[in-house]
Amino acid sequence: MDILVVLENRNGALHRMSLEAIAAAQALARDLNLTVAALVWGPQAQNLAREAATKKVDEVLALEHELLEKYSSDGYAEALKQVIEQETPRYVLVGHTYMVRDYFPKVSARIRKPFIGDVVAYRVEDGAPVFTRQVFNAKLVVDVVPQVDPPVLVSFQSATFQADAVEAGAAPVREITVALEAEQIKTQSEPPFQEAAGDVDLSSAEVIVSVGRGIGKEENIPVAEELAKAMGAELGSSRPVVDAGWLPSSRQVGSSGQSVAPKLYLALGISGAIQHVVGMKGSKNVVAINKDPEAPIFEIADYGIVGDLLEIVPKLTEAIKEQS
Amino acid sequence: MKIAVLVKQVPGSESALRVSAEEHWVEESALDFEMNESDSYALEEALLIKEKVADGGEVVVVSMGPAERTPKVIREALAKGADRGIHIQEEPPYETDPFLISEIFAAALRDEQFDLILSGLQSADLAAGQTGVILGEFLGMSTATLVMATELQDGSIKVKRELESGWSQWITLPLPASITIQSGLNQPRYPSLRGIMGAKKKEIKALSKADLIAGSAALQSWERLYIHKKEKRTEMIEGDLNQVVTRLVNVLRTEIKVL
Numbered sequence: 088m089d090i091l092v093v094l095e096n097r098n099g100a101l102h103r104m105s106l107e108a109i110a111a112a113q114a115l116a117r118d119l120n121l122t123v124a125a126l127v128w129g130p131q132a133q134n135l136a137r138e139a140a141t142k143k144v145d146e147v148l149a150l151e152h153e154l155l156e157k158y159s160s161d162g163y164a165e166a167l168k169q170v171i172e173q174e175t176p177r178y179v180l181v182g183h184t185y186m187v188r189d190y191f192p193k194v195s196a197r198i199r200k201p202f203i204g205d206v207v208a209y210r211v212e213d214g215a216p217v218f219t220r221q222v223f224n225a226k227l228v229v230d231v232v233p234q235v236d237p238p239v240l241v242s243f244q245s246a247t248f249q250a251d252a253v254e255a256g257a258a259p260v261r262e263i264t265v266a267l268e269a270e271q272i273k274t275q276s277e278p279p280f281q282e283a284a285g286d287v288d289l290s291s292a293e294v295i296v297s298v299g300r301g302i303g304k305e306e307n308i309p310v311a312e313e314l315a316k317a318m319g320a321e322l323g324s325s326r327p328v329v330d331a332g333w334l335p336s337s338r339q340v341g342s343s344g345q346s347v348a349p350k351l352y353l354a355l356g357i358s359g360a361i362q363h364v365v366g367m368k369g370s371k372n373v374v375a376i377n378k379d380p381e382a383p384i385f386e387i388a389d390y391g392i393v394g395d396l397l398e399i400v401p402k403l404t405e406a407i408k409e410q411s
Numbered sequence: 412m413k414i415a416v417l418v419k420q421v422p423g424s425e426s427a428l429r430v431s432a433e434e435h436w437v438e439e440s441a442l443d444f445e446m447n448e449s450d451s452y453a454l455e456e457a458l459l460i461k462e463k464v465a466d467g468g469e470v471v472v473v474s475m476g477p478a479e480r481t482p483k484v485i486r487e488a489l490a491k492g493a494d495r496g497i498h499i500q501e502e503p504p505y506e507t508d509p510f511l512i513s514e515i516f517a518a519a520l521r522d523e524q525f526d527l528i529l530s531g532l533q534s535a536d537l538a539a540g541q542t543g544v545i546l547g548e549f550l551g552m553s554t555a556t557l558v559m560a561t562e563l564q565d566g567s568i569k570v571k572r573e574l575e576s577g578w579s580q581w582i583t584l585p586l587p588a589s590i591t592i593q594s595g596l597n598q599p600r601y602p603s604l605r606g607i608m609g610a611k612k613k614e615i616k617a618l619s620k621a622d623l624i625a626g627s628a629a630l631q632s633w634e635r636l637y638i639h640k641k642e643k644r645t646e647m648i649e650g651d652l653n654q655v656v657t658r659l660v661n662v663l664r665t666e667i668k669v670l
Contacts, residue, residue: 160554160555188556188557189556193548193554195510196513196549200630201630202541203631222537223428223536229636231631234631234632294669326594327594339577343573343575344576344577350668351663390646393649394652402652
């Protein structure tokens, strides 16, 4: 095959971003007239294979190995290296998940081929794809091209392609094997655990008032809390606010917190770092207040106000209270 | 315990960025540079580990960048308590391929035989998030990314890795190990006056990128840097405070319909 799309196993089911990766592979296959194989592996790979086989791909590769039952960067990198050597794809596509950030650079090092990560778009120029990445705190983008013969490893940022754009089909499943030894895995892992019991479910909130570093200090948090109360909204936050201890981690929105899709996401002093944006860009409406006119949050906002949130928000709270 | 910390000087997060004429980098003249955020946490973690180890050891700060500005970020790390510095001198055009950057760092660090390499999980400018892992591979080290806590053990280090959606996992890595650090796992210290004075006497070894690169070439390259087109049309609400609030309330009530 030409394109190998690597699917991520999340507790025996397909990771959401793996569906997006299939959509990416289907798009690239269409544009360049290439064939696609989907790789499933890890625990209950057969279940994933059955699901992947309902998508429009040319083939599903199912890889089961006792050393892949539990994730390790060494084991997964070594297995993928061998699959790439056996199957000789031109493009290896994947969603830019935390797991991929951990083991894909290792694959790149071992096969000495480029890993172009966190891609937000591609276009075809002279029969070859040019990949676009965000750089400089997502304020700029850059077009990146491989400088060596295939394969090239590419990961796509969350929501670059839509999971519901995946075309259905019926693909044959082929079982493949790799040679892995326990000694190749240097690390020992303990079972994953949830840091704090999620006492707040932001994912079902209709309105979220979310606080970023621009709130300035812990003493200013009530300014946002009062607005949230007046609007009947849940309070959310970006990571720096949680890291500073101003709000609990259960309020955090973003790649390391919750993913939300409210009717309104009101971003107060949130710059719009990509790690935050991936958790809220599904919001129906985004209103952003920030003192930095170049803050990336304005790129995805429907309404933007450049100004001091400590002046604007209390006035807004007052005006909303008067309305009701 | 011999620890290397990779730090990078990046444009401050509030910097107004202008793409330079050749569309490969930004105009640096108007920029304030600072230590990459997650690197400052990696430095603090290295200093904390060194302080906990009975026989102490050494924290070596390593940075690649131009001769004009990079010594400042190395001095800052030395003032906080790092023991010596290695400066890989690189003049524009800067290298942007994480694989080649890792080869350069590997060539600079191989003979030092570090027990531990700490780096921030990614830089604010290139945002590749690959160097710590690829460098670890090149030096035959175990690797872990997105680390939120460390516990040094006999011949190994146990780290808490951040997974997605609020999940974490402890893994144990044999030394030598290369670990990338997530922001927020500690509280980076400020340099003391004594530290600042002492830093002036600490060694900074200068190496040249050209000597380290030894015929290697980039696997990927930047073709063009630019400001991306907006995906959405944003209505900017302007005016004095009362006008802004009045319009915003109107938007919330009649357009988004949440009041």
